[in-house]
Amino acid sequence: MSSADSTEIEKSEDSSPVYEFEKSLSDSISKKFSNVEIAYVKQNRIRVNVKKEEIIDVASFIRDELHFDHAESVSGVDYPKDKQIEVVYHLGSYTDPLLSKQILALATRTQREDNPHPGNDSSKLPSLCDVFPSVSFHERECFEMLGVYFDGNPDNRRLLLPEDWADIPPLRKDFAIKGR
C-alpha cells in the first residue's frame, strides 16, 4: 500500500499535463466500450459520458474491473437548451488504495420534457441501485428535484420536498425563485 502511495505522489509531482494513471483508467473504459466518450482527464478526476442504454454495463465494468465501489454523489443537471437532463454519478473507491484519490464522474443524459409529470413521462433512466447500492437515496433526491425517474430503484418516493409539493421539480431551470 505504501509503495502504491509513493508512486502516486511521484506521478503528481511530474506536473505534466498528461496524467498517466488516470489516462490508463479512461483508456480501459474506452477500449471496452466504443460508444463511450471520455469528456476530460484531469488530475485525479475523470469524466465519462455514456448513453443511457449502456450505463448499467459501463457501471458494472467500472465496479468489477476498475474497482470503484461506491457513489459519492448523484447530481442532476438541467440543460433546457439541449432539451436534456444530465445525471452525473461521482464514483470513488475505498478498497483500492491506488484509486483513493480518484473520482470518476459517470454522466448520462435523458430526455427533458417541458411539462413534466415526474414518473410518468419520458425522463427516465435505468437505476444503478443494483450496481452501487449507495446511490439509492441520491437517486430518490434526483427524482424529486429534477423529475428523472429511475427504472429499477425500489424506492422512488419523495424524500426532501413536502408531501403536498405540486409544482414542477424545483431544480429545473424553468422553476424560478420568487423575486429573482
Next chain:
Amino acid sequence: MSQKLPPGLQLEKVDDRIMTLNVGPQHPGSGHMRIILKIDGDYIVHCDPDPGYVHRGEEKMAEYRNYITNIPHLERPVIHDSCNILYPYCLGVEELLGLEVPERAKYLRVIAAELNRCVYTEYWLGIYGIFLGHSTMFMWPVGDRELLIDLLDKMTGARVTHAYFVPGGVRNDVPPNFEDVCLRQVNYFEKRLKEYADIFYDNPILISRTKGTGVLSREDAIKLGTTGSVLRASGVDFDIRKKEPYDVYEELDFQTNVLKEGDSYARSKIPWLDMLESCRIIRDALQKMPKSGSVRIKLKPKPKGGDTEVYHRVESGRGSLGMYIVSNNKPEPYRLKISVPSFRNLIAMPHLLKGELLGNLPPVYWSLNYWPVEADR
C-alpha cells in the same frame, strides 16, 4: 376466521402485532427529521427515515448568487461546522478561477477547519450523551466547546457562522497574540477531552449499552457508501486528509483512527479520537505556520468561472464533504451540488436499525454522525 370484510380489505395476522411509531419531528430523540418505525414488541421490523423538514433549497439558491455572495448562504446547512462546508467550495472555486492561495492562508484554513471540527464534534458528542441519558456528557462537551468557540471568535469575528473562508484565502489575519491563546486553550481542551474517558468512554454501563449494537460490517460500510467516522469505525482506513490531502495536510503530522468493531460504541469513539488528533494538528500547524505573509488574494468584484466543472471534497466533522460545481462562464455557478456526509450516512440507517431493539434507536441513529439540517440542505 370467517369474518365478512368489505371487498379489498384483508385481515393480516402479522400486522396486528405491529405498531407504527412516528419518532419525530417533534420528539426529543429525533432532530429535525422523522423516522417512521414499525415495531413488533420491542423490536424494530421496519425503518423509514423521512428527512426534509429543514430543506431550504441551498442548491437552487446558489444558482442565483455569484461566487462571493454564496459564501454566507452555503455555510447555513451546518453552522457548527461552517468552515468545513465552505472548504470544498473555496477549493473548487479556486480551481475554476485559477487562484493560488498564499501559504499562511492555507495554514490558517487548516487551523480554523480543525477548530471547527472539534466544535461540531463536541456538539455532536453532547447530543450522543443526552440520547443515552447521560446528562453530564451533554453539559461537559457543550461547555468545553466554548473554549474553541472563543478561539474562533477571536480568529473570525463570529461565534458560529464565521464566513471566514473565501476563494483565494481567508478573510482576515489572526490577532497578534493568537498563537499563545490558541495553544493554551487547545492544551486545556485536550486535557478535558481525556477526562471524558472515565465518565463516558470507559463507563461499563455505556459499553454494555452500545457495544455490539447496530453493527455495520466492513463490506456493508463500503457498499452503502458511508463516510467519515462511520466508515472508519467499520475498519476502512479512509480519511481524505490523508488519502487526498488538500492545502497543507500533507505536511502536518497526524494519523487516522480506525476501529474494527463497526458498532455504535466504535462509531462514537472515533470522533473523540479525532478530536484528540485535531489538537495535535492545530499545535503542529501553529508551529509550522509562516509567521507573516499575505492571507488573501484580491479578487475582481464578480469573478467568472470557466466553462468547466470541478468536484472537490474535504474531510469534514462527519466525513467526506464534496462540492460539484458546474460553471458556464458566468459569475454564478450553473449548478452546485453539495454531496453531504450526513446524507450518505443516512443510507445506512434503515439497514442498521432493522432488527434492533427500540432502546437502541438513539445510540444507533446518532452514532451515524447524522446532522439533519445538513442532509436536507
Next chain:
Amino acid sequence: MSVIAPKFRLSYLIKGITDNLFWIIVLMTLLGIPAAMIVLIYIDFPVIDGEIWNPFRVFDAMTHPERALPLVKNFMQTDLFKVVAFPGFGFAALIAAAVIFVERKMLAKLQLRVGPFYCGKVEGILQLMADGLKLISKEIIIPAKADKPLFWAAPVLFAATAAAFVALIPVAPGWVVADIDLGLLAVFAVIGFFPIITILAGWSSNSKFPFIGGIRALFQMVSFEIPLILSLLGIVMLTGTLNLVEIVESQVNFPWIIFMPIGAIVFFICILAELERIPFDLPEAESEIVAGWLTEFSGMMYGLVQLGSYLKLYAFAALFVVLFLGGWNGPWVYPIEPMAEIITDGIVLMPDALVIKDIPGLPLFSQEMINGTIWFVLKTVGVIFFILLPRGVFPRVRIDLLLKIGWYKLIVLAFVNIFIALALVYGGIIGPGGIL
C-alpha cells in the same frame, strides 16, 4: 409604536394585591370560618379540669400560651398530626423538596454549571416554589381519547400510594404513623401498587409512547421486586420479626450492613430501579419514548407524579436506613443540660414575673426523639446522595440488560445473602440465642 408587554405601573400592582386581599377575606369569612367550625365540632377534644372543651374554648385558650401549650402537645399525640405533619406527609414532603433542590445544585456542580441561581436571591433556593407555582398555573390538558376517570385517578393514586409508603417508616422511637406487626410485609404490599398505577396511567392516556413506557415500567418493577424482597429476607431471618420498629431496635449495637453488605447492594440497586432513576429510568427515557408513561400528563397532574416519586425516593432511602443502617440509633448528640433547665425553671421571658415564667407542657419533644430524628435524617440524606449521584455519572441501560441484571444477577446475589444469613443463624453467631 406598538408594545407587546404592558408597561409596569405601581398602581396596577397595588390594585392587584388589594383585589386579591379583598377576595381572600370575603371567601374566608363566608366559607373558611364556618368550615373550620364544622370540622372542629367533630374532633374529640380533651377533657381538662373535668370540662369537655369545645371549639370556642380552644380559640379562647389559644390566646394564652400557658393553656395553649398543653393543647398543642395533646394535639401532637393525635393521629392527625402524625399523618399530616411530623413522621408522615409533611416531614417527607419537606425532605423531598430539599432533595429536589440539592439534586439540581449537585448535578449542576458536577457538570461545571451553576444550576438554579436567581430565584430567591440565595443560590436559587426558591426555585422549587417557582416551579410548583408554574405547574399549578398550567392548564391541564387531557387527550381526547383518554379514559378520563383512570387518567385523573392515576397521579392522585401515585401520590397517595407514596404517602402510604411514607406512613410505614419509623423515624424516631415512638414516632411512626402506622406501627404494625407486619410492617415489612405492608411495605411490599404498597410497593406492589406502583406497577399497577404506572400501567394504568400508560394505558388510560391512549397514546403510544405512554403505553410503551407503562409496559416498560411494569417489566422493570415486577422483575426488580423479587430481588428486592429476597434481599430483605436475610434481615427478617436474623431479627425474627417483620415489625420495622423492632428491626430498628435490634440494631442498637451494630447495623445489619456489616453482616449483609451483599444484601444492601442488591437492595440499593433495586431501589434505583424501583424509583426509575438513572441508570434505570427506562420508563421515562426521553430520547426513546418522549417521557414514557408521563408523556400526556400536564400541569399539576405531572406535579403530583413528581411529588409522589420524590416522596417515594425519601421512603426508599428511609427504608434502607431502617433496615441496614440502624435507623435512629446513634451516639448521643443532642445536648441534655440546657433542656433540663427549661423543664425545671421554664423559659424566663422577662426578669419580672409579670410574664409567665414556668410554661407547663415543655418540652414538646423528648430528647430521644430529637436525637433519633437527627441521626435518622443524617443517614437518610447520605443514602439519598448516593441515589442522586448516578444521575450525573451513568447513562441509561437498555431494557434487555436491565431484565438480565434483575433476573440473573441480583436474584443470585440475593440468595447468596440469604445463605449468609442462614449461616449466621445456624452458626449461632447472631439471631435468637446467638453470641452477639
Next chain:
Amino acid sequence: MGTATGIIRALNSGIKHIATKRFTFRYPEQKLKFVGDGYQYDPSSGVGIAGYKGRHILFHDKCTGCQLCAIACEDIAEAIAMPKVEEQWKHNKKAIMPQIDYGKCVFCGLCVDACPFYALYMTNDYELSSFTKEALIYTPAQLQVKPQVDQDVEIQIDEKGAKHG
C-alpha cells in the same frame, strides 16, 4: 471485576468534579471580551483586520454614497438600503448613506469588505434586541454612534480548571 472498577472510576470522576471550578459564563452580569474594536477591512491590501462582527459603524465624513455595500448585500441578506440624509458633504453629492436592517443582517461582514473608502466597519456591540421590528432598522445617524461596550471577561485557565473571570 472490570465492571466494578469501571463503575467506581466513573463515580470517582463524578465526585472529583464537584470540587472543580464552574465554567458557566454568567451573561448579563459578565460580558465576553473581544479582540480589537470589531471587524475592519483594509481595501488597499485586500485583507481584513480581525475583530468581532457586531453592529456596524458608519463614518459620515468618509461615506461617498457609492452603494457598493448595498450591492454586496443584495444577494445575501438585502439588509442595506440607501436613504437620503440631511447632510451636506462634498464627497457625497447624492447625500445617500447606508441604513441597515438588523432584522435581516446575517453579520457576515461582506459589506465591510466591499467598502473602498474606510467608511463602514463593524463594532463589538451585539445587544441589538428590541420590542419592535422598526427599532431594528438603524438609520445612518444611529450607525455613526460609537457603541458603549463594557466587556472585560476572558477565559482563565489554571490548575483547578477553567472559568470565565
